[in-house]
Amino acid sequence: MDVTQILLSAQSADTQTRTQAERVLKEAEERNPGLYLTTLVDHLAGDDNDPESRRLxxxxxxxxxxxxxxxxxxRLYERWVRSIDENAKTHIRTTLLRxxxxxxxEPRRAAAQVIAKVASMDVARGAWDSLIADLLLSASSREDHVKQASLEALGYTCEEAGIGDRLDEVLSLKSNQILTAVVQGMAYPGGPTSTDQSAGLVRLAATNALNNTLEFARAQFEISTERAAIVTTICEAAKSGDAQVRQASFEGLVKVAENYYEKLSExxxxxxxxxxxxxRNDAEPVAMQAIEFWSTVAEEEVSIMYDNETADPSRPPVRKNEQFVKHALPYLSVPIFDSLKKQEDDPLEDSSWNIAxxxxxxxxxxxxxxxxTVLGLVKPFIQSNIRDQANWRSREAAILVFGSVLEGPPEAEIRNLVREAIIVLIETLVHDPNVAVKDTTAWTLARVVLVDRTTTLTHLPALVECLKRSLMAAENPELAAHICYAIHNVAERFCEEHEEETGPLTEHVQPLFTCLMQTADRDDAGDSNLRISAYETINALFRSVTRDALPFIASCLPMLRDKLEAALNAVPRALSEVEQMETIEKVGLICGALTTATHRLTMAQVVPYADQMMRDYLNVFQVPGSEASLEDAFLAVGALAHVLGKEFNRYMSHFMPYLQQALGNLQAHQMVGVSVGVAGEICRGLGKDLVPYANPIVALLLEALKSPTLNRAVKPGIMGCFGDIAMSVKGHFETYLKSVMDxxxxxxxxxxxxxxxxxxxxTIDWVLALRESILESYTGIVSGLKDDKKQEILxxxxxxxLGFCEVxxxxxPHSLVPTSEGMVRDIMGLMxxxxxxxxxxxxxxxxKTWLQSVVDRGMNSADERTSEIATLAYYAIFDRP
Known part of the structure; x- marks a missing residue:
């Protein structure tokens, strides 16, 4: 069988033919990867070969x-560097250029893409430094198709560069020559043998390449004439007769805004x-990129505003805000508003990104x-369109604008606007005949309820009735999901009051819960993440209600447990893989609701159901399927351990094998992280009853900590868990002290x-988390050993x-890894x-003068907690005889 036939057979619709060809290719790759790649690249470059097989x-x-x-x-990088000889690599590079x-x-495009991937390995390690010169020479060819492919290869190669790597350095050094070639390509008038199509493809390839090259053009953008030449060329391309070139040129302007905002004023x-x-006038893909330019400018200005607000006020602003948006908005708002009315005929069915x-x-x-500036422009638009009964597009656009401007403008003005509009929004959600208008209204209400507590509280009965009624009537799952989101935010609005004895949500929690459970059980709840939205909203309700609603939450436990058992029984009966995954997802969601409920309740409220709940959680661990549902079940066990305390010991012998399996599965780092958190909950609950189980837990934690392959995000949690273990087992921690402290x-x-x-x-966030967890663990170890009078072994x-804390x-607070007041407080407490x-x-x-200085500052802190801890540290360290 020749190469062409093997390649075509590997794409055959016949399973047997395809499998046999794939096996031949796999065996050839494993037997001799160098020969395998040289054979394929020769086939790619062979003009007499079948075009489809060359693409493959x-x-x-x-x-x-x-x-x-x-x-x-x-692995592929290591194989390229170590297992393929230099002669083969040289042949591959040369043939790809050919x-x-x-x-x-098709082969040209494939070669351009492969060249970039090889460049990311070779140029980045100091090999194939001639590549850029080779591509530049090729881009000067008299043949349009060679120009086009060479410019594409340049663009793809620039796209592969990483910040600070060797390829980035090479491209930066060659940026002037690259930009010259690309700009010339964008202005290419065609050659003697050109057609309109071939010359246009060259210009398009050059314009796309420029977008990947702009990041390396910092030196050129510092020179006025060169900057002007680049930007002028992009602007000229934006007037091209080719819509694809215009779209690519606006993408280039977006890149300019991202990288050279301060140069835009000219x-x-x-x-x-x-x-x-x-x-206003161009094809939708072009218009969308033009809108994206202003979105990018706005993002830059918001970032500048934040940086300047948080910077040292005694210093000049970090960056100057040119306020391009403020100056353009009075004129720009009209075409943007018009674009909002260009929705798809059925936006909920076609929810793809579009101009609206x-x-x-x-x-x-x-x-x-x-x-x-913005409210003065949007108010007239909202007022003139929100009640336009003849045109649903106008109503939907007005409501979308209203929901979009709630963040940014002065809070007092937004609150006034919300007070005026909330009744209109409630009526619209209930009565508007158009589902797209309802959907946007639900999304807007979800944002509105978070703006002003007083307004939300005033209209809470009408708001809850509206949301319940609309959710029950919503035939479209996307609309139902947005209504769930609105209910979720209603609950979140009052979350801070959950420790109060009574609150405004109490009378509404039961009907809302019933409504949400019915929604989660809909036949189409798997669409538009509706089931997920419903359960997340149930969790928000459980978290937010006040103490007088806790008996109701307790009454939900048996219902949720019954649903979990039914879902577990349904998994093996699923008729398809999709149905099985949906059922497993439901298992995880129910576990999540049980977790939230358990955390809100007392031991007395949970104990009557604890045996059944734990049995169900253990059954979840035996169901093969989604890792996410296993994580949810683990978290549910952690909640049970948290509430039951020492009573959880009755389940430990049953749960311990699953905990060990999760802690030892270092390939599933998220599961390891969850299981570490659950281990911490168990430690805090069991106290010294943990001792019989501590050896394997500590051994697995140490193994995970030493693993070079385990995701680093998990390791701060492991550090903190050692402190939990020490607090539990007290003096028994002596057994592990040296290994842990090392x-x-x-x-x-x-x-x-x-x-x-x-x-x-x-990395900065990770280092901070690591330091905080180390300090926390030290504190737990000191306290645990002291309780059994074994502190001398420290x-x-x-x-x-002491040296670590000093560093x-x-x-x-002004270093790259800033030391916060909270971390200084932890250090004082530890000392x-x-x-x-x-x-x-x-x-x-x-x-230690540094420690004296820290404690003195802490005692004078305006923060009551900092002052209290500093005072205790002072008496423990400096005020003793």
């Missing part, structure tokens, strides 16, 4: 060198004219960027030695604990606890 060859090559999955991507001149378009008038015309939804999202951002020390040192980039917010570890304090537990520590602590 390109796709297979790309999948052989790249994967979206990080672990698979790393494939850019293929006569058929061109903003011309850009405004282009965008306004496009929004893009305009709605834009209005929301414009309101935040120009908060003092791991803690390693983690503490990593948290202060790790180099963090200023814009790597995920002496070998106190010096480096954190000295970094201060005080150690001094109180280990008198030998006092003399060393007294000599």
């Amino acid at each position: 060859a390109g796709l297979i090559i790309k999948n052989a060198v790249y994967s979206r999955d990080p672990a698979a991507k790393h 494939a850019l001149s293929a006569r058929a378009p 061109y903003i008038r011309d850009i405004y004219t282009l965008t306004e015309n496009a929004i 939804t893009a305009a709605g999202a834009c209005i929301e951002l414009l309101a935040q960027a120009a908060p003092d 791991c803690m020390r390693q983690a503490a040192e990593s948290s202060v030695q790790l180099e963090v980039e200023a814009d790597d917010y995920d 002496l070998p570890y106190l010096e480096w604990i 954190i304090v000295n970094e201060g 005080g606890d150690i001094a109180d537990a280990v008198p030998q520590f006092q003399a060393e602590a007294k000599r």
